Amino acid sequence: MGKLSDVQIRSWIKAGERFEGKGDGDGLYLAYRKEFAVPRWLFRYRFAGKSRSMGIGTYGDLSLAGARKTIKELRARVALGHDVAGEKQERKRVAVAKIEAEKNALSVGQLADEYFERMIVGHWKHPNIVRSRIERDIKPNIGKLAVQDVKPMHIDVMLQTIVKRGAPTTANDVLRWVRRMFDYAMKRHMVEYNPAVAFNVSDAGGKEEARKRWLTRDELVRLFEAMRNAKGFTVENFLTVKLLLLLAVRKQELTAAKAAEFDLDKAVWYLPAERTKTSAAIDIPLSKPAVECLRKLIALGCSSDYLLPARKRQERMLPHIHENTLNVAMSKAKPQLKDLENFTIHDFRRTARTHLAALGVDSHIAERCLNHKIEGVEGIYNRHDYFPERREALAKWASFLDACEAGKDWNVVPLREKQKTA
Structure with missing residues (x-):
């Protein structure tokens, strides 16, 4: 051929x-x-x-x-x-x-979801804190990578991205959770090594120092004014922020509260143990302004089981507002406060504690107002909860806040001086 x-x-x-x-x-x-x-x-x-x-x-x-x-x-x-x-x-x-x-291939995003469902849900009191780190920081940076393909350089780039946006504490949190996620993956033979194992806080946000920020009387006056005048700052958000100040509780304790926990006739909030950081239930006395805020919020909730029901469809389908809702709300008021040192909602607890001391409230009573455990031997043997004393202290604090909201001067005799003259 x-x-x-x-x-x-x-x-x-x-x-x-x-x-x-x-x-x-x-x-x-x-x-x-x-x-x-x-x-x-x-x-x-x-x-x-x-x-x-x-x-x-x-x-x-x-x-x-x-x-x-x-x-x-x-x-x-x-x-x-x-x-x-x-x-x-x-x-x-x-x-x-x-x-x-x-x-x-299993992606990092899928690993994060599995880790969250198996290791966080049902084991952590506030799982949405971890979910927030996953959705806002881990998934956007490395979520689409296959778990086998993640290298230390990917971890480093993710941490530096978070640090550059001015969130070093978040970078430390993300590092901790990523390390735990990949430890989980190693135990289940999904990966052979942990790409985050060589990193420590010095590679992320650095050593965290205890925050010292609190709001002075003049700053509180300006905060109330900014919330009243801020465009889009709703009545619900105003009342919630005011309640956080009045009660000095943790944000998640209030945002997830059920309406049935509050007895407004007796002016008491029965906060259950499963939603407190200390794992101990506490009865919180409600001042008259706090009761007024709660009545308004319950009415605005339209018979919801929750004090602060979800206002729109959320990815996690929470029945109450997301923990970040108040942060977003505060961002609307902060442009009017840009000359002040930055503060967070958690700083409200330190604000309350500082002013309670200035109002003459004894330290052990002020600590119990914040639901802090009494340290040492006294904490072991003294089981008294100082409910009447806390009611008086929080009432004094509420009067101080009312004056701040109204922009009035505050002149008060501290509790200790009242006790001396009694």
Whole structure:
């Protein structure tokens, strides 16, 4: 059989002539079967005494000259002891396996979700703090990476991104949770090593110092004014922020509170143990301004089971407002307070504690107002909860806050001085 030519091949294609194989020599064949849209090149050879065949391309993609060159290279490899058809099949198998593995690979985002559901939900009092770190920081940075592909450099870039936006404490939190997530993955043979294990807080946000920020009387006056005047600052948010100041409780304790926990006739909030940081239930006395705020919020809640029901559809489908709702609200008021040192909602507790001391409230009573445990031997043996004393202290604090809200001067005799003159 003679050599093939481009003229012959084009004439066969034009005539629609189909054939099993026409040879060009040296094992090069052109096949144009009925199921082929275009002719295909084949290389036929013998290896270990057996006939072998492999496709090397189509006539449209590989010219006759190109096919001859390819065949020459393949024959040389066969002469060196290579089963080129077998090698091609192996490469294809590896490529398909890799694609399948990538398609089924567990992503960091999926790992985070699994870790959250198995290790956080039901084990942590405030799981949404962890969920916030996952959704706001971990997933946007490394969530789409396969867990096996995460390298230390990915962890470093994520931490530095968080630090650069001015959130070093968050960077430390993210590092802690990522390390725990990958420890979880190692125990379950998802990864062979933890890419975050070599990092410490010095690589993230650095050593955390206890915050000292509290709001002075003048700053509280300006805060109330800013909340009243801020565009989009709702009545619900105003009342909630005021309650956080009045009660000096933790944000999550109030945002997740159920309306049934409050006895407004007796002016008491029965805060259950499962929602306190100390894991101990506490009865919180409610001042008259606090009761007024609660009555308004319960009315605005339209018979909801929760004091602060969810206001819109949330990703986690919480029945109450998200913990970040108040942070967003405060961001609307802060432009009017930009000349003040930055403060957070958690600083309200330190604000209350500082002013309680200034109002003459004894330290152990002020500590119990913040639901802090009494330290040392006294805390072990003294089980008195100072409810009447706390009611008096929080009433004094409420009067002080009312004066701040009204922008009035505050002149009061501290409790200690009242006790001396009594």
